[in-house]
Structures are given as C-alpha cells and as structure tokens.
Amino acid sequence: MFAAKTIVIEPGRSVRHYWRDLWRYRELFYFMAWRDLLLRYKRMTIGFAWAILRPLLTMLVFTLVFGKLAKLPSGGIPYAILVYAGLLPWQFFATAFADAGNSLTNKETIITKIYFPRLIIPASAVIVSFVDFLAASSILVGLMVWYGFLPDGRIFALPLFVFILFVLTLGAGLWISALSAKYKDFRYVIPFIVQIGLYLSPVGFKSTLVPEMWRMVYALNPMVGIIEGFRWSILGAESGGLETSVAISAALSLLLLLTGMAYFRRMESSLAELL
Amino acid sequence: MTVAISVKGLSKKFRLKHQAGGAAYTTFRDGLTDSVKRLGLRLIGHASRSSASVTDEEFWALRDVSFDIQQGEKVGVIGRNGAGKSTLLKLISRIFEPTSGRIQIQGRVASLLEVGTGFHPELTGRENIFFNGAILGMTRAEITRRFDEIVAFAEVEKFLDTPVKYFSSGMYVRLGFAVAAHLEPEILIVDEILAVGDARFQNKCLGKLQDIGRSGRTVMFVSHNMSSILQFTNRTILLQAGQVLLDGNSEIGVREYLRINEDAAKASNLETRVPWFKINSLIFDQKNTEIGFNKPLRLKLDVRLERGLDNVVLMMGIVNSIGARIITAKTSIPNLASGEHTINLEIPEHRLIPGCYFVSLTISVRQEVLFAKDQVILIELLVDNIDDPLLMPHVERGKDRLGSYCSIRASW
Structure with a gap:
C-alpha cells in the first residue's frame, strides 16, 4: 500500500502525488466503506430493514398527501410508483449529503492520528448511502410487480441517470464535508438544505406541474433532470423538455464535482488543524 | 548507509x-x-x-529543524510538553503540512501515534483488527496472513467476536498494539504508546519494539520516560521551544533533558519552622549521579544558619509514585557553624529499581523539628541496559512500585 520509493513532504506538495496516493489507498477506501456499512446496520436495532422501511413509509405518506388528498395528476401511472421513482434518487442524495457533511467531524480521532487521502471519508459516506439506495430499489421492483407495470426499452437508459445522480451526490458531499469541517456551524445548515431540497425537487409530484415558462429555471435544480430521467426510463413518464433538464443536470453535477474536489483538496492539507 | x-x-x-x-x-x-x-x-x-x-497570533511549534536519520537507526525524541515533539511526528506522518522546509522519507512508514486508532466500540475484535490494520497501511492479504499472530500476541482469542466495548481497557490496548506491532514497516514512528497497559504487557511491547529495532528497521520514538529512551535508543534529539537543542548520544541527550527540567529535581527557599534556620535549596545532583542500577544517589542541600548547631539529624524518605515509603535514610552532623553551608548527601546502597521517586526531608536538633516536608523533590533514576537480567522484568512505568531490589539466597 505504501511505495518503497521516496516520499517528499513540502508545503503544498501533497497536491502533486494526490491521485497516486488515492490509488494506493484504495484498499483503505474499501475498508472504510465496509466499516461504515457494518456500523450503520449494527447500530440500528431493525438493521437492514431501515434502508427499506424509510423510503417505503415516506412513499406511503406522499402518495396519501399528494395523490389521494391533493389529487395531483400522475399521467396514468400509479401514484405510489410515481412517488417512489422520485423518492429513490432523492433519498440517496439526502442521506449521502447529510452523512458526508458529518463524516469528517465524526472521524476526527482518525484524521488527527493517521495520514491517508481524506477524500476517502466523504466518498465512503456516499458509497454507504449508495448501498441503501440499491436496497431500496428492490421495493420499486416489488411495487412494479404489484401494479403489473412493466418497463420498456427505456430502462436501459437508467444507468446514465444513476451515474449523473452519483456525480451530483459526490460533488455536493465533498462540498458540504469540507465546508462543515471548516465552519463548525455548517452542521446546522445540512438538515435545512435537505428539508428544503425535498420540496424544491419533484419528488411528490411531476415537474409538469410547474408552469412551462418556469421549467427552465426549475431545471437549475439538478435533481429535477435526474428525477424526471428516472421516471422517464422506469415508467415511461413524458414530461417534455427532458433532454434540456437532463443536460443542465449533468453539467451542473460535473461542475459541482470538479469544484467540490478542488475545494476539498485545498482544505484537506489543513484539515487536521481545523478539527 | x-x-x-x-x-x-x-x-x-x-x-x-x-x-x-x-x-x-x-x-x-x-x-x-x-x-x-x-x-x-x-x-x-x-x-x-x-x-x-x-x-491573529502566530505560534511556531517548530522552527528550522534539520536532521538526518540513517536506515536502521533508533532515535529518541525528547523534550518538555510543548517542545514540538508531537508536531514533528505529525509532520513526518503527513498529518500536518509543514509551513516551510522539506522532509524526505525513504521506505514504508508506519506511524503509531495512538494505540487502536479507528477502533470502534460497536465492532468486534476481528472487525477492528481488519480496519485498524488497513488504516495503519496493511493490505487485506497482509492482515489475513498475520491475523493469527496478532490475535495470539494480544491474547484475545476468546473474545474475537465480542464487540470491543465489552473489552477491558487492558485487552483494548493489547489488541491495538498487537495490530501495530505486526505492521512490518521499514520506518516506525512511535509516540508514547508504552504509557498505557499493565507492566507485563508494557514489557512485551518494549520487547517487540526491540525486535523491530534489531531487525534493521528505522525507529523514531517519543517518550517522557527517560529509561525507555536510554534502553531503546542510541541517539536522541532533544527539542526545546520548537528547535533542536541537542542531537546526539542518548545518554548525553537525556542528561541535558534532565538538566533543563531541573525544576522538578530542585526545590528552593523552603519554609522552615524556625527563623534562624533557612533552607536555600535541595537539589538532586544529577551530574554526579551515574546512570545504572544501584549507583550512589547524590543530593545537595544548601542551608543558612544564624547560629551554630550540634547534632543535626537529617532524615530522608524515598517514596514511590503511589505514595509508599520505600527507604528511610538517616545521618547526623556533629556540628554546623553559623553561616551558609552546602551539604553533600549520598545514599550509596539504595538498590532502587530505576524510576521516579519523591524525596521527603526532615531536619531536627535534639527532638526539635526544624524542617519537615513530604515530596520536596522528584528524582529519576535511570538505567541504560535493558538486557540486565536483574531488571528485565521490571522495566517500564510502574516499576518504581517494586521499590528496592535484592536477591534471595535459597537453600533446600
């Protein structure tokens, strides 16, 4: 894992062999994710079921409120599936975002005692949430079987949307972890962002509900393109202007990831002193 | 080299x-x-x-520090709290980034700044071994290969699948050290880890560290325990206020450290019970106390008398760190003229196990106590030879509780 070669430590130098280091520490990355996963499912008394129960219960409430009470249009798709297809990517983003935000502070004792590329920590938090995401996906399959809803060839486009979602989540996770390590009060902002984000994203409703003239503006929320993409590929739900919102989403996600990495790396060298 | x-x-x-x-x-x-x-x-x-x-006040924890450590060298780093020892280790371990300067490291480094870094109470012994090993830089294959050895060294076979929150603190430390001890790095950086655990295990750790040292590995070792430094290292870097005060032979380094730390080994202007008898100071005379087992212990007492005294009785007690008196020594001085005196005191046959002891002092004249105080000064007795079979089982902290050492003549 360590090179037998020479290591040179100089101010600002760490940046230079950063990617090499990251590659060298890939096993630690695996162990970190493994440990976080173990802990997550050990700590909760109901264990793995939690990953499934949470989105399931949220879906039931949303279906009741938006579908049955508010009677929002679903375009002929069972409202439960519609909500769940939106909830799935959102829940992944929200959990990963919150966990990444707290990840550095939670691992303070390790960070101040051992060197390794710190990027592993928020990235591992994202991976752990991704496992939850996969577990929660099984519910969607169950729902579709229940309603007898079969996806068509568009399902093959799903990995693309999952990829954009992952890029977005990692980017946002890097930003929030670096910011909350640097500014201690950022911790309190995280739940707020997650809560507001849920209502600003088309989770409980279709984005067609947003007036045509505001669609473009609405698409500036990168979750819009992703959620609509999920619905399009899984349920065949047409929302109009999908290409645009997905393109915006992809561009913003990439931007967030690149700037997130740059910011994280700049903060990283002084991380042990910040915590 | x-x-x-x-x-x-x-x-x-x-x-x-x-x-x-x-x-x-x-x-x-x-x-x-x-x-x-x-x-x-x-x-x-x-x-x-x-x-x-x-x-924005600036504070230089380290300033313009330079040294080279050859492959296979065992180097101690000593200094008072805040001298920059930990900062130095953290810079070499890449936890902090230097403000200026350059460090070049040749070979695989393992830093042991803490025992059991990353241990999680909810995880089992087995799980923690894997994660701790990974974080210290072992690959999965390496951990798997050395797993049984680690477990045997830590003596936790029966508790492998128990969450470590149920471990005793001793077991916890043993497991932590065991993982680290099986790292096989080319360069090992150790910070004060021997300060924990029971005496028997501390010994095992020190022995393991010596094995590592003997196998040609480079070791950097921070400790406040001067005996460990002397036993384990041949070269010592003494830091003071972020700068290298001395870099050389460990014995010289340790002496210098003790000299600059004289405060503890010296007491001045002690309060006496009578106005005509003053104690200027009591000093542990380290310069004249040799390093080694049972070397004469020398102290200096500075007094000032306003009148001459006959039959001054001087009693000294040597007390260990848990407050047990181990030695009571006594002398009487037939007469002391009025004026200032420096009285050299020597206890030749104390047979004390190396370690830290407090000295208490009582001075009396014809049943009248002129001065009496417990823990007047702290003295540290050092040994430099770990291989001394007499001392081998007792090295490391807590050994002062063993007190005075002598052999038994057995017959049957």
Missing part, C-alpha cells in the same frame, strides 16, 4: 485563535461577518491589511 528520514529547515506555524479578536474564525457566521466588515472598511477607504491580522 542510506538516509531513511531527512529533515531540512522544517518549520510549522500555528495560528492561535483569540476570542476577543475573532479574526481566525471557525464558524461560517463569523467568517461572513468578518468578510463583510473588511469589505465595508475597504469601501470606506480604511483598507489596511494589517488591521485584520492583528488578532
């Missing part, structure tokens, strides 16, 4: 945060208000760069 660690002009500056000034903000709110304030000042035209940094 190749250089394993080369340090050149290494400096590390920390910013001290001042509550009153608040320039070194740690909350976003402060950061924001501070930026706005500065922007406002600049707009008004009061822009001055210095005003913002006035409250």
